[in-house]
Amino acid sequence: MSQRNTGVTTEAGSEADACPVREVLDRISGKWSIQIILAAAEKPIRFTELERSIPGISRRMLTLTLRSLERDGLLVRTVYPTVPAKVVYSVTDSARELHDAFVTLMDWAERNRGAITAARAAYDSDALAAAAQEEEPVGSPR
Amino acid sequence: MSQRNTGVTTEAGSEADACPVREVLDRISGKWSIQIILAAAEKPIRFTELERSIPGISRRMLTLTLRSLERDGLLVRTVYPTVPAKVVYSVTDSARELHDAFVTLMDWAERNRGAITAARAAYDSDALAAAAQEEEPVGSPR
DNA sequence: CGGCATCCCCCAGGATACTG
DNA sequence: CAGTATCCTGGGGGATGCCG
Secondary structure: OOOOOOOOOOOOOOOOOOOHHHHHHHHHOOOOHHHHHHHHHHOOEEHHHHHHHOOOOOHHHHHHHHHHHHHOOOEEEEEEOOOOOEEEEEEOHHHHHHHHHHHHHHHHHHHHHHHHHHHHHHHHHHHHHHHHHHHOOOOOOO | OOOOOOOOOOOOOOOOOOOHHHHHHHHHOOOOHHHHHHHHHHOOEEHHHHHHHOOOOOHHHHHHHHHHHHHOOOEEEEEEOOOOOEEEEEEOHHHHHHHHHHHHHHHHHHHHHHHHHHHHHHHHHHHHHHHHHHHOOOOOOO
């Protein structure tokens, strides 16, 4: 009862889920996981630093996503009991492998950004042209 | 008006979105994009074949995701005007690059499946232990 | 500083039914 | 076979507020 909406695809561990695709997706999904791993992979990083280095993330989602990643053994949370407390997140080895894969993805994104934008423009203009056709099936427009 | 809920993060093209992270995510997000690309990369594949090769996908989401991928220039849709019609989807070059990255991800998932499960179990049991502590603050349980 | 708790909204996506 | 259209729900995730 006490726990609800822990978010970030936490879910205990339901039925047979042997599919590696879903496996990865479940760990990465959520708008922020990748960016957090990317940031933490550079150097161990503090909560507030993360918050500032990831524009648009809310405190809530930062916390939730961090917990999720920690739970999956992708991040390590280290608390320095100073006053006020200091918390540092660092990536584990398995996360670092993931990080490498992410970099590949980012690379892809940058190389194909233009092509994608163009493809979309083309697709959309085609769609519009087709729609225009329908409006005058045969004969007088009016 | 006529168009609503086209789904799969279609969105026209809002403000400055130069972040490659979101770029990739927007193209991949949705539960099915990756699996579709994975399937279509093996060989050009028909609508119904896709439907059967991806367990759990609905007709609706298959169509929606296919349209989205086609729009982004990741898939090519080819129609053979036979009766009944035959439609084949094949991946483009840029999608094939993505595919390679996905394979890396899948590989990672398989290698780390065990570690992740273990990490979760450890994390969860710790959390439970901590919770148990709270219930008997100091002294007699009851 | 580094969180957790609560409220609430939105839309990805499932179920179902109809077409060319 | 290959879609399209409509309805409806779950939960991801933003906003805000309180705490050690």
